[in-house]
Amino acid sequence: MDSSVSSQLDSSLNDSLTDGEENQSETSPSPAAAAQASLAEESSGVTVVQLPGQTVQIQGVIQAPQASVIQSPQVQTVQIATVAELEDDESVTDTQKRRELLSRRPSYWKILNELSSNSPAVPKIEEEKTEDEMPVSNSPTVPTSIYQTSSGQYIAITQGRAIQLSSPGVPGLQGVQNLPVTSSPTPQPGAAVLQCAAQPGDSPQQLFIQGGQVLIQAATGDIPAYQLRSPNSGLAQSIVMAASPGSMQNPSSQHAEEITRKREVRLMKNREAARECRRKKKEYVKCLENRVAVLENQNKTLIEELKALKDIYCHKAE
DNA sequence: GGCAAGGGTCGTCATGCATC
DNA sequence: GATGCATGACGACCCTTGCC
Secondary structure (H helix, E strand, C coil): CCHHHHHHHHHHHHHHHHCHHHHHHHCCCCHHHHHCCCEEECCCCEEEEEECCEEEEEECCCCCCCCCCCCCHHHHHHHHHHHHHHHHHCCHHHHHHHHHHHHCCCHHHHHHHHHHCCCCCCCCCCCCCCHHHCCCCCCCCCEEEEEECCCCCEEEEECCCCEEEECCCCCCCCCEEEECCCCCCCCCCCCEEEEECCCCCCCCEEEEECCCCEEEEECCCCCCEEEEECCCCCCEEEECCCCCHHHHCCHHHHHHHHHHHHHHHHHHHHHHHHHHHHHHHHHHHHHHHHHHHHHHHHHHHHHHHHHHHHHHHHHHHC
16 A cells, blocks of 8 residues: 555544544545535535435435445545544543543554555664673673682682682682683593582583582572582582572672663563553454444445435435 | 465564653 | 653564465
8 A cells, every 4th residue: 555545544544533523524525425416515524415406414424335444545534534423422421531532542553554654664773782782701701600618719600601710819800710611521530520500400510620629509499509529529628608699799790680680670571561562452453443344334324324315305306 | 295485473672752 | 861661673483375
């Protein structure tokens, strides 16, 4: 469909839904309606039917026969206005309520324009991604999990699954020892094994540390705990703090965790909002489809009424 | 059966708008 | 101005359908 036509359809539909009575004067006669020269409309919404020797005023808009109300935007405009007229039987308060409801209607009517618009998509401008949107970095200087042993030693697992060991009292990165994680499934001689599990119920993941120690997850229920053990003895050399790893992180890591948490919350809310929005959209489209069906029926009924009236007056004139 | 086209659904990002 | 919400836009994934 032509975009100009669709936009006209939009405006017609929107205006008609809100101020149907005022839009009838905007109606352009369809070819079929033009053939019936006896039909004329006044701006007041009263249709004047010119009959031989007589002029009859009929409330509401009477359309020439149309196969479907969605054939042309003009027709749709008229018919929606017709409904507004027909519903004048209701009380004034009902009309006001209806108008309020329509005025609060979501902007889903724009969908009609979007569906029929064939304008080319505007090229998207590449923007710089923010820091938290950058791809996962393998840099060992960005730890994702930091653990502290009872001796004060820090173990940091970076996003690239590299392992950093740092000694207490050494500021900054000077005391950090980067240990690349091998992919060997078995502990190398003299290497340590790092086991960790994301969830307490998960099977632990083993990582090998070249330091003669093993970090294993202790079975302490909901709170994950970790132990450093020698791969040979299996005895715990030092107990890692039995609290959530996040609670033991340094301030910068806590800040990163906070940012991540906020992002997760935002994504979750937006996910839910998108679901709700799509549900409303479907609901609105169904509502529009039902409205089209109702208006088609009303249009058909009015056409039959007009024919009957014409017959009556023609017989009287004879 | 394999494959491409089309449609539906979902998550995510960007953006406009309302509220504080 | 900061914040939250609603929604358009986009890409990814899956399913269905028609064709070969």
